[in-house]
Each structure stands twice: as structure tokens, then as C-alpha cells.
Amino acid sequence: MPLQGDTDGPIFEAWELLAAWGALTKRVHVGTLVTGATYRHPAVLANMVATLDHVTNGRAILGLGAAWHEAEHRMYGIPFLTTGGRLARLAESAEAMRMLLDQPFATFKGKYVKLTNATCEPKPVQKRLPLLVGGGGERKTLRIVARFADYWHGHGTPEVIAHKIAVIAKHCAEVGRDPAEITPITTVRDVDRLRTGADVDAMVGKLVALWRAGARGFIHYSLAPYDHETIRLVAREVRPRFEGSIASGEAA
Numbered sequence: 001m002p003l004q005g006d007t008d009g010p011i012f013e014a015w016e017l018l019a020a021w022g023a024l025t026k027r028v029h030v031g032t033l034v035t036g037a038t039y040r041h042p043a044v045l046a047n048m049v050a051t052l053d054h055v056t057n058g059r060a061i062l063g064l065g066a067a068w069h070e071a072e073h074r075m076y077g078i079p080f081l082t083t084g085g086r087l088a089r090l091a092e093s094a095e096a097m098r099m100l101l102d103q104p105f106a107t108f109k110g111k112y113v114k115l116t117n118a119t120c121e122p123k124p125v126q127k128r129l130p131l132l133v134g135g136g137g138e139r140k141t142l143r144i145v146a147r148f149a150d151y152w153h154g155h156g157t158p159e160v161i162a163h164k165i166a167v168i169a170k171h172c173a174e175v176g177r178d179p180a181e182i183t184p185i186t187t188v189r190d191v192d193r194l195r196t197g198a199d200v201d202a203m204v205g206k207l208v209a210l211w212r213a214g215a216r217g218f219i220h221y222s223l224a225p226y227d228h229e230t231i232r233l234v235a236r237e238v239r240p241r242f243e244g245s246i247a248s249g250e251a252a
Contacts, residue, residue: 001072004223015048022056029059033153033219034134036067038078038086042093042113043120046100050124058125061151062097065134066090066141087140088112094131094148101129132185136160138167146171151183151217158213161186165214185217186210194233200241203234207242 002011018030030052035045045062053060066086067073073080081089092110099106100120108115132151135141145152145168154164165184172179188206193199207218220234 001069001075002224005225007071015052018060019052019055022052022059025056025059027059029061030056031061031132032063034063034065034132036065036069036086037090037093038067038073038081042096043100043115043118045093046097046120049097049129050101050120050122053124053126053129054122056125060124060126061130061132063132063134063153064090064094064097084140085112087137087144090133090141091144091147094133094144098131098148136164138164142167143171143175145182146177146179147175149182151185153185153187153219155187158209161210161215162213183216184214185219186215187219187221193227194230194238200233200237203238204241204245207238208245211242211246 001007002009014032014035018032021028022030040048049060049062066083066089067080070080072078080086088110089112092108092113096106096108096110096113096115099108100115100118101124104119106115106118106120108118128150130150131148132153133141133145133149134153135145136154136156142152142164152164152168154161156164161184165179168182168184169179172182188203188210194203210218220231222231
């Protein structure tokens with residue numbers, strides 16, 4: 001379902017679009033932000049993303065979350081578990097898909113996911129196809145991030161992002177993982193229109209503040225109807241100026 005505007009309106013299926021975009025592009029990495037773990041069996045999704053990695057010659061990202069859209073689940077008759085149930089399924093799915101993508105055979109016996117000598121062939125082009133986990137729950141979601149994710153996506157002010165990164169580091173210490181293996185990324189969601197130099201300055205300033213807080217990747221969140229002028233300014237003015245700030249040490 002569309003997330004804004006006419007929720008009964010048209011919307012294409014994400015993974016079909018990723019395959020099309022991946023085949024038409026050469027450099028950009030493609031993935032979802034994010035696919036709910038409730039919508040597809042993890043073995044099906046693992047095979048989908050492995051195929052996408054071959055279509056793109058190693059540019060696929062597996063974006064995964066617990067799912068939140070109860071109305072969409074009800075519309076399609078997909079069971080909408082409790083919050084705890086959805087988080088448990090996310091954890092099982094992440095672990096099972098990591099096994100499918102990395103190991104010759106996967107056997108997994110969880111409450112929601114069961115695999116028996118399961119294969120996912122051919123393996124991805126990437127030696128480790130990156131898993132992006134979205135969400136900010138500190139007790140469960142960020143622990144899943146610490147165990148399995150290569151990217152973490154969250155929202156918030158620089159102070160919130162810095163705090164969440166510290167929580168991820170704590171969970172990493174508990175599970176014996178180096179937090180440097182996880183790249184924190186975030187979204188600048190409160191910029192609707194860029195038209196003037198002052199608008200560009202403001203967005204660069206927000207990115208620099210988030211970088212100082214520990215974010216190492218940014219997504220420009222844009223929904224239909226698309227503001228193409230803002231998208232052009234982000235690409236042509238915001239990004240070069242922000243990268244210049246990093247290179248010069250201003251964002252240190």
C-alpha cells in the first residue's frame with residue numbers, strides 16, 4: 001500500500017522494481033528500506049536477493065525489518081503477530097537467511113522458521129551480501145542488529161543517533177562482535193523542498209551534525225509525487241558540499 005496520499009492508489013512491487021533498476025544501472029546499490037520479515041518466507045527472500053545480486057553483479061542489499069503496517073497485513077490476510085512475535089520472526093529470519101546466503105546447507109529450527117538441509121544456489125556474487133536492519137528498539141531490534149546486520153538504519157536527531165549507536169556497541173560487546181562491522185545510516189526526513197541556497201545550507205548542516213554523531217550513510221527519503229528539483233539539488237549541491245566538509249575535516 002502507498003504510505004502517503006491515496007492509500008488505495010497504485011504502487012509497484014518493490015523487488016520487481018529492484019531487478020529492473022539493477023539491470024538498467026551500473027554502479028548504484030539497490031535494496032529495500034525495508035522488507036518486513038512477515039511478508040515472505042526467509043528461504044524465498046534469500047533466493048530472491050541472491051538472484052538480484054547476480055542481476056546487478058554484486059550490488060544487492062537485503063533490507064529487513066519486523067514489519068509494522070497492520071492494515072496491509074489484514075488486507076492480504078497475512079498474520080500480524082504481536083510486537084514480540086514480529087521481532088522474534090525478524091531475528092529468526094535474519095539468522096536463517098545469513099546461513100542460506102553464506103553456507104552450503106542450512107538447517108534451522110526456530111518457532112517461526114524451519115529449514116532442513118536447505119540450499120540457496122547460486123550463492124551471491126558478493127562474498128558477504130550485506131544485511132540492512134531497520135528499527136530503533138533498544139532491547140531487541142538493536143540486539144538483532146548487533147548479531148546479524150552489516151548496516152543499521154534509524155531515525156532521529158544527532159543525539160538520538162549517537163545514543164542508538166552506543167547501544168548497538170554495547171550489544172556487540174555482549175555477542176562478541178566488532179561494532180565497526182556495522183555501518184549506521186539514517187534519513188533526513190524533514191526536508192520537503194530545496195529551492196534556495198539557504199535550504200541547501202540547512203540540509204548540509206543537518207548532514208554534518210548527523211555525521212559527527214556517528215552516521216556514515218544517508219538516504220534522501222522521497223515519496224510520490226516526487227519533487228525533482230529537490231532531488232537534483234541534493235545530488236548536485238548538497239552531496240558535493242557535504243563530502244567536501246568531510247574531506248576538509250569540518251565534519252570531524
